[in-house]
Amino acid sequence: DAGVIQSPRHEVTEMGQEVTLRCKPISGHDYLFWYRQTMMRGLELLIYFNNNVPIDDSGMPEDRFSAKMPNASFSTLKIQPSEPRDSAVYFCASSGTEYNEQFFGPGTRLTVL
């Protein structure tokens, strides 16, 4: 298995632009998580899905952030409009129901100028 796939690996954009991060979970996994890592706040959960349904989005910072999972093999995290404080590494992770291990993608480093 290729593991969790994220794209792009790096994104540099200007304030006010729309940013879309993409994730393909491990096949067969029914949980998908979006985490954000910053120096100030560490690793924090933004939102997670179970069987494509959002379960907990309490970590989403504000209305500028939205996430979708249209099918079992694809999810997006969108920021519109982006702000410099959104600069961070965004991780996607997935897991199956049998185990509690979450497998992480390589992350997307987002820089908003």
Next chain:
Amino acid sequence: AQTVTQSQPEMSVQEAETVTLSCTYDTSESDYYLFWYKQPPSRQMILVIRQEAYKQQNATENRFSVNFQKAAKSFSLKISDSQLGDAAMYFCATVPSGTSYGKLTFGQGTILTVHP
């Protein structure tokens, strides 16, 4: 709610020596899992070891082992025969199991330096 505390921002060890990273946690869940993740400079999050809270036996994975003290809510990681490739940021984390499964709660991380 869960909280995880790693009180050592940085640790260092000589190659081939042993080092222990500390972690304490708090949870209201009756059943949960504990993990140590490693994050090298590549930033990839790599699972090092997992422990089911209902198991009294400490988990071991090759050179990595844990000291799980459930009553004290302590979950330390011991790395034996340290290698240069062990240099990384290490995160302790917990997640509820069963129907409450979901969010991983991470500690602040410990940067481990390995000296040749």
